[in-house]
């Protein structure tokens with residue numbers, strides 16, 4: 124294994140060994156504290172442009188499932204057709220793996236997908252740096268480290284345009300209820316969750332003006348990067364709101380619906396990326412443990428009078444969802460589809476489909 128380094132924009136340097144594809148890449152360095160789920164997280168399009176650091180020390184021990192797809196083109200086990208993270212940074216890489224569903228090792232998968240990976244890094248120490256200073260950009264070097272200063276700002280790149288579908292894709296055609304799915308980089312388990320509830324889906328590109336389509340409801344997906352880069356989507360969501368049909372959004376979908384309702388988003392210091400984020404449904408004592416992956420959040424103080432906070436994060440009080448006071452529009456910042464993570468909030472898909 125070659126020596127490999129992660130150099131952060133503040134100059135800190137972490138040394139490890141390359142266990143993935145040998146290439147120098149850069150990205151926004153973010154940490155995820157989940158204990159499992161690296162196949163799903165790596166293929167989550169919301170990680171486009173980011174270097175993923177896993178704090179759980181033992182990674183790779185259950186291998187990676189196969190990339191096989193179903194007849195509708197959706198992946199059987201992954202969240203999209205490829206790895207989206209720019210690189211993976213772990214503590215102990217487990218060379219031996221064992222799982223009923225494993226098809227190959229994590230190392231072989233990274234090499235096959237041409238994604239850099241470093242192991243042997245004290246990822247908890249690295250996480251303390253990111254928690255202290257906030258997320259920052261970093262670069263992976265193979266062989267010997269150099270100094271690094273980012274050329275482009277993460278927040279100025281339209282990553283959604285890189286991961287959204289290019290043409291309309293239909294699923295379960297002919298079903299009685301039709302959902303337009305605005306694809307900002309949708310995780311495939313969201314599509315599976317909707318299909319299990321018997322709806323037809325028209326998956327449209329992130330900037331497609333779907334307002335003239337025939338639909339019973341709109342779903343706004345998760346997606347990478349800064350929601351302020353998606354103003355075309357916000358305009359089209361505003362047009363859809365005028366029709367007063369049900370709208371449900373997840374993660375980026377929460378941020379875009381909030382923006383369409385006139386609210387603002389801001390960047391969190393180091394985001395929420397884990398399987399154990401506690402959220403409370405406002406106005407109740409119902410708490411749920413949720414799976415999350417986001418760096419931006421809706422500013423509650425900017426919500427208009429027609430809107431209310433639906434969920435709040437019990438760690439830091441930040442917004443975890445919004446709801447219109449009189450119309451069937453709601454969205455959440457966490458991931459009710461899980462994949463990976465707890466499934467406590469999957470009932471939100473039922474609420475959406477029941478409204479159609």
Ligand SMILES: NC(=O)CC[C@H](N)C(=O)O
Pocket residue numbers: 169344345346347348349350373374375376416417418419420
């Ligand atoms: N998973 C997501 O949809 C993330 C939304 C947005 N890119 C953020 O980081 O906040």
